[in-house]
Amino acid sequence: MDATTSAPAQRRRPTIRDVAAAAGVSRGTVSRVINGGHWVSPEALAAVQEAIRTTGYSMNQHARSLVTGRSNSVAFLLTEPQHLLFEDPTFSILLRGAAQALAGRSMPLLLMVAGTPQEQSQVLSYVGAGHVDGVLLISSHAGSPVLAELVRQGIPTIACGIPLGFEGQLGYVAADDLGGGRRMVRHLLDRGRTRIATITGPLDTPGGRMRLEGYRAELGDAYDESLVAHGDYTREGGAAGMRDLLARRPDLDAVFVASDLMAAGAIPVLRESGRTVPDDVAVGGFDDSGLAATLDPPLTTLRQPFERISTEMVRLLLEVVEGEEPAAITLPTSLVVRAST
Structure with missing residues (x-):
């Protein structure tokens, strides 16, 4: 038997023409459904969606990009x-969310890390060339050239935290960083602590600045x-901050640490100094990204x-991509009391 005749025929990929025939509508109607469903009756929309399912049609995203410019x-x-992407669990939670x-909208998410000037230049060239419709900006810093360039180029961007x-x-x-800082300090005061220290985040970040403002x-x-x-x-920064505080104020009886990861560095330093948590020093953090519950105590x-932060960032970004004015949302934090206080 000839090998060329024994192989099964390759199945042809379904096209818009096939979907239109199965749905009993025009190819233009199918195209309108694929590009957002505008000016399509509910009956035609349902018929096309069913035809897409039964034919196994899959959009050619490259072709769609040529049509829509997106x-x-x-x-x-x-x-x-880069190492913080793996060390700080908050980033992976935001990424997953x-x-x-975006998965529900059949839109891929491209992970980009720009921690060095070279990486920043490469990323800005890529997004500036139109390879993405918009940017979810995570952990922005005041004075950041990335932030300034995204604004200058008019690239749709939604920041995580106040830019x-x-x-x-x-x-x-x-998140309500200022209100959260106040709430943690109030909790420590209510526990009878009178010499409450803090280890801040970087003061060129919204969390670092606003959590300190809440504490103050x-x-x-x-x-x-x-x-x-x-x-x-x-x-490491949490450990260094704790050593600095103990050297200056060995009489402290509580510390509000501006992130759980820094608290994970601060607690062993307290233990090494002969202090127990929470009997000698109460410790409070910020985030509750999964790490907090694993610490001892x-x-x-x-x-x-x-x-919700991830979901709202995606929603606001897609609104900006569609031409709407950028919006801002501040979400409340909640106090989770465990054994460290």
Whole structure:
């Protein structure tokens, strides 16, 4: 038997013509359904959707991009060193949530990390060339050249957290960092703590700045600069901040750490100094991204609604892509009390 005749014939890929024939509508109607369903009756829409299912038709995204002028994809842009993507669980939670929100719209999510000047230049060239429809900007810093260039080029962008310096130009979704900081300090005061220190996040980030403002506002006249150390949202930064505080204020009896990852670095330093948590020093964090519950002791912290943050960022970004004005949303945090306080 001839091998060329024994092989099964390759199945032809279904086309718009096939979908139109199966649905009993014109190819133009099918095209309108594929590109958003505008000016299509509910009956025709249902017929086309059923025909797409039964024929197994799959859109050629490249062809669609040529017609619409869009890439039909979105960038998840992290402006931090690459290792933090794996060390800080908040980023992976946000990434997963954004991917899930876009999956329902059949839009891929492109992960981009721009922690170095070279990476930033490459990313800006890529997004500026129109390879993505918009950018979900994660962990922006005040004065960031990436932030400024995205605004200058008019690339649809939604920031995670208030985009410092561009509040009126970019939309964003933020947790209530200031209110969360106040709530943690109030919790520690209510537990009888009187010498409450803090390890801040970077002060060029909205979380670092606003959580410190919340801490300061709740303490009022009791605020003491000697009880403030500055960190960088890393485990090592939390450890260094804790050592600095203990050297300056060995009498501290509580510390509000501006991220759970930094708290994970601070607690071992307290233990090494002979102090117990929470008997000698109570410790509170911020995030509740999964790490807090695994610490020893389990960490009292402020929970950010990460899944909702991702979902709202995607929604706002797609609205901007469609030409709507950028919007801003601030979501509440919630106190999760565990054994560290």
